[in-house]
Amino acid sequence: xxxxxxxxxxxxxxxxxxxxxxxxxxxxxxxxxxxxxxxxxxxxxxxxxxxxxxxxxxxxxxxxxxxxxxxxxxxxxxxxxxxxxxxxxxxxxxxxxxxxxxxxxxxxxxxxxxxxxxxxxxxxxxxxxxxxxxxxxxxxxxxxxxxxxxxxxxxxxxxxxxxxxxxxxxxxxxxxxxxxxxxxxxxxxxxxxxxxxxxxxxxxx
Amino acid sequence: xxxxxxxxxxxxxxxxxxxxxxxxxxxxxxxxxxxxxxxxxxxxxxxxxxxxxxxxxxxxxxxxxxxxxxxxxxxxxxxxxxxxxxxxxxxxxxxxxxxxxxxxxxxxxxxxxxxxxxxxxxxxxxxxxxxxxxxxxxxxxxxxxxxxxxxxxxxxxxxxxxxxxxxxxxxxxxxxxxxxxxxxxxxxxxxxxxxxxxxxxxxxxxxxxxxxxxxxxxxxxxxxxxxxxxxxxxxxxxxxxxxxxxxxxxxxxxxxxxxxxxx
Numbered sequence: 001x002x003x004x005x006x007x008x009x010x011x012x013x014x015x016x017x018x019x020x021x022x023x024x025x026x027x028x029x030x031x032x033x034x035x036x037x038x039x040x041x042x043x044x045x046x047x048x049x050x051x052x053x054x055x056x057x058x059x060x061x062x063x064x065x066x067x068x069x070x071x072x073x074x075x076x077x078x079x080x081x082x083x084x085x086x087x088x089x090x091x092x093x094x095x096x097x098x099x100x101x102x103x104x105x106x107x108x109x110x111x112x113x114x115x116x117x118x119x120x121x122x123x124x125x126x127x128x129x130x131x132x133x134x135x136x137x138x139x140x141x142x143x144x145x146x147x148x149x150x151x152x153x154x155x156x157x158x159x160x161x162x163x164x165x166x167x168x169x170x171x172x173x174x175x176x177x178x179x180x181x182x183x184x185x186x187x188x189x190x191x192x193x194x195x196x197x198x199x200x201x202x203x204x205x
Numbered sequence: 206x207x208x209x210x211x212x213x214x215x216x217x218x219x220x221x222x223x224x225x226x227x228x229x230x231x232x233x234x235x236x237x238x239x240x241x242x243x244x245x246x247x248x249x250x251x252x253x254x255x256x257x258x259x260x261x262x263x264x265x266x267x268x269x270x271x272x273x274x275x276x277x278x279x280x281x282x283x284x285x286x287x288x289x290x291x292x293x294x295x296x297x298x299x300x301x302x303x304x305x306x307x308x309x310x311x312x313x314x315x316x317x318x319x320x321x322x323x324x325x326x327x328x329x330x331x332x333x334x335x336x337x338x339x340x341x342x343x344x345x346x347x348x349x350x351x352x353x354x355x356x357x358x359x360x361x362x363x364x365x366x367x368x369x370x371x372x373x374x375x376x377x378x379x380x381x382x383x384x385x386x387x388x389x390x391x392x393x394x395x396x397x398x399x400x401x402x403x404x405x406x407x408x409x410x411x412x413x414x415x416x417x418x419x420x421x422x423x424x425x426x427x428x429x430x431x432x433x434x435x436x437x438x439x440x441x442x443x444x445x446x447x448x449x450x451x452x453x454x455x456x457x458x459x460x461x462x463x464x465x466x467x468x
Contacts, residue, residue: 128323131292142297149211 021068028060213301216412220303222424223416227386230393230400232366232421238303242427246303258297258308259422260330264352265337266345267316270372273405274337275313278415283406290315292323298415302423309333309419321355328359333366333422340371340385340402346392353396364429366421367398370414374404 008026011019035053097114105111112119222238225231237243263271272290276282279296294313299306312331314324328334334356338345349369357365371389374382386402393400399417403410 124322127292128326131323135293135295138295146211153211
């Protein structure tokens with residue numbers, strides 16, 4: 001605020017509301033210099049002058065206190081003004097971006113940062129559907145794994161009973177089956193009907 | 206499932222009734238299957254066979270080890286790292302009980318509060334409710350009551366078997382374990398549940414526990430089927446439990462898949 005090269009006398013000509021603490025020091029320097037000159041002149045007056053000197057010092061002290069207080073207040077107000085400006089702009093932006101609900105958040109509301117890559121985006125219904133699909137796929141996988149197991153063991157250990165059931169199935173026999181081979185029947189039937197042509201020759205003969 | 210049944214693995218074959226963990230909180234003391242159930246199972250050899258599936262839901266606070274418990278039994282693995290379950294997951298475990306193929310459909314649910322609205326939809330139709338808590342965290346035991354209430358809300362209370370399981374036995378001293386078990390047994394009696402202490406990490410009691418679940422659920426469902434019929438013996442050959450003809454096999458297949466997809 002103050003020009004470094006300016007002479008201390010200039011402080012006296014300043015607008016009182018532009019005055020800084022440094023200006024007050026300049027003024028006290030100028031007055032002090034003048035008082036020293038007066039002090040060195042005729043004797044007898046020195047008593048009165050030194051009285052005046054104390055009063056002047058006191059006035060300067062008062063001035064110093066007032067000016068520094070004034071400057072501090074000014075800084076604080078400036079800071080507050082800047083903060084309010086920022087806050088106002090933020091609220092203004094938010095209001096423009098979202099609807100009125102987002103600004104006046106209720107107790108059960110949440111603000112979502114749209115720039116956060118990890119922000120919540122999917123609905124409960126979507127999660128439900130994904131889980132359901134996952135479960136269905138897992139169920140299918142389990143069925144396929146069991147089928148594979150059947151298939152493998154069927155090839156490695158083909159028993160006569162199984163071939164009999166294949167033949168029965170192929171001829172659409174409606175004869176009752178025993179409990180023992182019912183399980184095998186269904187397994188082979190499955191292999192038979194699903195892999196007909198490709199595996200039946202291999203599997204059977 | 207019925208149309209495709211590879212042999213049940215040898216370590217899933219149950220012929221004797223598995224024993225309880227503690228007589229202070231157990232669902233029954235018998236060491237044999239119910240006489241009617243035994244008779245029905247024996248009939249199978251001369252008649253036709255059926256396949257039953259029971260739905261099990263596993264509930265409890267997050268990080269008590271529900272997934273670890275299931276993974277130890279179904280896959281015989283233990284993962285040290287915690288990975289929260291998202292929503293629900295399931296496993297199907299195939300048993301042969303008293304000569305009858307029997308499946309447990311084990312539903313693993315997320316313990317996190319935010320998933321409750323999803324998981325609760327999967328409680329419906331459960332024959333078994335397993336409430337799990339961490340032996341090293343007494344608060345999780347206190348919460349089992351709420352978990353059970355939530356799960357029961359979707360079911361008929363009389364139609365479900367309830368188990369209370371304390372996990373992470375490896376993490377607590379034997380003195381602490383005993384102390385917590387005392388509390389847990391009190392809770393179990395209030396909940397009309399059977400109590401078990403297990404460790405998924407070491408595998409202690411895990412297999413025994415699930416065998417007990419399977420046996421009790423099997424017996425329960427066979428008895429219920431028998432009750433439904435006209436007489437205990439006459440309907441075995443003609444009822445839809447044991448006897449499955451070719452066409453019915455297709456129906457059961459359809460309905461079992463539907464039961465998975467609707468959940």
